[in-house]
Amino acid sequence: MEKFDAVIIGSGLGGLLCANILSKEGYKVCVLEKHFQIGGCLQNFTREGCTFDTGIHYIGRLGEGEVLHQYFKYFGLTEKVKLKKLDEDGFDVIGFGDSDEEFKYAMGSARFAEKLSENFPEEREALKKYSETLNEISDCFPLYNLNEIKTNIDETEFFTKSAFDFIASFTENKRLQNVLAGTNLLYAGVKEKTPLFIHALINNSYIESAWKVVGGSSQIADVLAENIINDGGTIIKSAEAKKMIFEGHELKSVELANGERIEAKYFISNIHPSETLKMIDPDQTRSVYRSRLLAIENTISTFNLYIVLKKESFGYLNYNYYYYDTNEVWATGNYSKENWPKSYMMITSADPKNNEFAESITVLAYMTYEEVKKWENTKVEKRGEDYEEFKKERAEKLIDVIEKKFPDIRKHIKSYYTSSPLTYKDYTSTKEGSIYGILRDCNEPMRSSISPRTKIPNLFFTGQNIILHGVLGVTIGAVVTCSEIVGMNNLISKIKNA
Ligand SMILES: Cc1cc2nc3c(=O)[nH]c(=O)nc-3n(C[C@H](O)[C@H](O)[C@H](O)COP(=O)(O)OP(=O)(O)OC[C@H]3O[C@@H](n4cnc5c(N)ncnc54)[C@H](O)[C@@H]3O)c2cc1C
Numbered sequence: 382m383e384k385f386d387a388v389i390i391g392s393g394l395g396g397l398l399c400a401n402i403l404s405k406e407g408y409k410v411c412v413l414e415k416h417f418q419i420g421g422c423l424q425n426f427t428r429e430g431c432t433f434d435t436g437i438h439y440i441g442r443l444g445e446g447e448v449l450h451q452y453f454k455y456f457g458l459t460e461k462v463k464l465k466k467l468d469e470d471g472f473d474v475i476g477f478g479d480s481d482e483e484f485k486y487a488m489g490s491a492r493f494a495e496k497l498s499e500n501f502p503e504e505r506e507a508l509k510k511y512s513e514t515l516n517e518i519s520d521c522f523p524l525y526n527l528n529e530i531k532t533n534i535d536e537t538e539f540f541t542k543s544a545f546d547f548i549a550s551f552t553e554n555k556r557l558q559n560v561l562a563g564t565n566l567l568y569a570g571v572k573e574k575t576p577l578f579i580h581a582l583i584n585n586s587y588i589e590s591a592w593k594v595v596g597g598s599s600q601i602a603d604v605l606a607e608n609i610i611n612d613g614g615t616i617i618k619s620a621e622a623k624k625m626i627f628e629g630h631e632l633k634s635v636e637l638a639n640g641e642r643i644e645a646k647y648f649i650s651n652i653h654p655s656e657t658l659k660m661i662d663p664d665q666t667r668s669v670y671r672s673r674l675l676a677i678e679n680t681i682s683t684f685n686l687y688i689v690l691k692k693e694s695f696g697y698l699n700y701n702y703y704y705y706d707t708n709e710v711w712a713t714g715n716y717s718k719e720n721w722p723k724s725y726m727m728i729t730s731a732d733p734k735n736n737e738f739a740e741s742i743t744v745l746a747y748m749t750y751e752e753v754k755k756w757e758n759t760k761v762e763k764r765g766e767d768y769e770e771f772k773k774e775r776a777e778k779l780i781d782v783i784e785k786k787f788p789d790i791r792k793h794i795k796s797y798y799t800s801s802p803l804t805y806k807d808y809t810s811t812k813e814g815s816i817y818g819i820l821r822d823c824n825e826p827m828r829s830s831i832s833p834r835t836k837i838p839n840l841f842f843t844g845q846n847i848i849l850h851g852v853l854g855v856t857i858g859a860v861v862t863c864s865e866i867v868g869m870n871n872l873i874s875k876i877k878n879a
Pocket residue numbers: 390391392393394395396413414415416419420421422423435436437438439440441620621622623651652656683745805808809810811815816817843844845846849850851852853855
């Protein structure tokens with residue numbers, strides 16, 4: 382049996398970044414990926430010549446001098462991944478079903494406040510205070526800046542106050558409250574639960590600068606995989622980890638679905654903590670820890686519509702469009718069959734031959750797992766006609782709603798494809814296809830947070846469940862996980878000097 386220094390279960394962004402860090406530090410790593418394709422949410426797929434992203438549509442703070450740019454430099458991504466900056470004057474546009482007014486998020490703290498003041502002139506000071514506070518909050522998280530910046534803010538509130546209450550503390554204007562929460566789909570926010578730090582870190586990162594990966598986010602996975610191989614690491618695809626094997630209380634190896642065992646000194650799980658726990662004999666962990674992780678609540682899932690457009694028919698939008706049927710942004714995950722979808726997010730991709738036009742559109746709308754549960758024991762592309770009919774009916778309903786803001790959209794559609802919560806469940810093994818993994822709850826901050834350290838000394842967690850989801854959150858998570866093995870100061874100084 383070949384023995385590694387570190388085995389990493391899952392080749393999502395977190396797993397690949399950890400493997401990069403450790404192999405750069407001279408560790409012999411092995412990444413195990415259940416699918417035939419690496420990347421998890423970084424995966425793309427192609428239909429009729431159009432490349433569609435599945436789980437990374439845009440990324441914040443990637444401009445030169447910004448924090449993610451520095452991390453990307455360390456990982457050798459800056460020169461190899463092609464980026465396009467979204468509209469500085471409106472990278473996200475929020476619209477509501479009850480009005481024709483549009484609300485634009487502009488890049489840069491001051492410009493963000495100024496731009497929205499055009500819609501809300503009487504709220505100029507509130508908007509300035511809001512965007513300045515986002516900066517101050519972000520400054521309290523050293524890895525979000527790669528600097529220790531001291532502020533006077535009470536940090537407990539970041540985890541115990543809700544994002545909803547946080548926003549309401551700046552303005553009583555209901556429309557503005559909804560506009561500031563208008564990118565809710567970026568964090569699957571729940572009014573009573575989502576803590577303010579999630580909203581603040583995510584909104585702040587995109588307000589700093591917002592970028593798309595041109596040609597598909599799988600490029601990130603490809604570069605990271607190439608680095609691992611160049612540094613002497615191993616990546617095994619179609620290798621599903623099934624069981625953790627112990628000698629006494631010491632974790633020794635991971636057993637794959639085919640029965641093969643891979644031995645290592647350290648183990649990093651890039652998969653959902655509850656899925657990880659299922660691989661461990663209950664005797665190896667305390668039952669309180671086990672039952673907490675197995676019962677942890679997850680964020681909602683999405684139904685996705687992937688549209689192939691007729692050539693040079695629909696203009697490319699260098700921004701993302703968020704729609705809400707009413708002035709109740711936080712409530713759109715609670716829907717009935719009749720009023721679905723209550724919101725959506727729409728992203729266009731430029732035609733590489735003529736950037737004025739879009740070649741495709743991706744639309745995401747919240748969907749609960751309950752809606753597709755009856756097909757959970759079926760396999761991809763073999764779920765049956767009733768499932769296909771369900772998806773078609775929902776796609777048509779979604780297009781009906783899109784038509785309210787883009788009235789002639791149907792005439793531009795050449796064809797479309799769809800995915801459901803089952804697709805995410807099958808491709809990333811997230812419980813119930815959850816979009817961002819665990820749901821953080823400001824009422825129970827400790828119960829709903831996951832430490833990279835587990836109760837097993839040589840097993841660590843990484844990925845979207847430990848610090849925060851998204852490219853920046855998962856990158857910081859990988860640094861925190863690997864610092865348990867290689868030391869934080871050593872690692873940070875290498876990242877800063879990259
Ligand atoms: C619809 C959607 C849209 C999103 N949009 C954005 C966006 O625009 N910008 C942004 O920054 N973030 C976005 N995100 C979030 C972001 O994609 C994720 O937070 C991040 O990619 C998760 O990375 P991860 O490391 O946790 O791993 P994951 O991507 O969850 O990957 C886990 C990997 O582990 C593998 N695996 C599972 N079980 C096993 C096993 N037993 N053995 C071996 N391998 C296994 C899976 O196959 C998968 O490859 C989006 C997510 C979704 C779902």
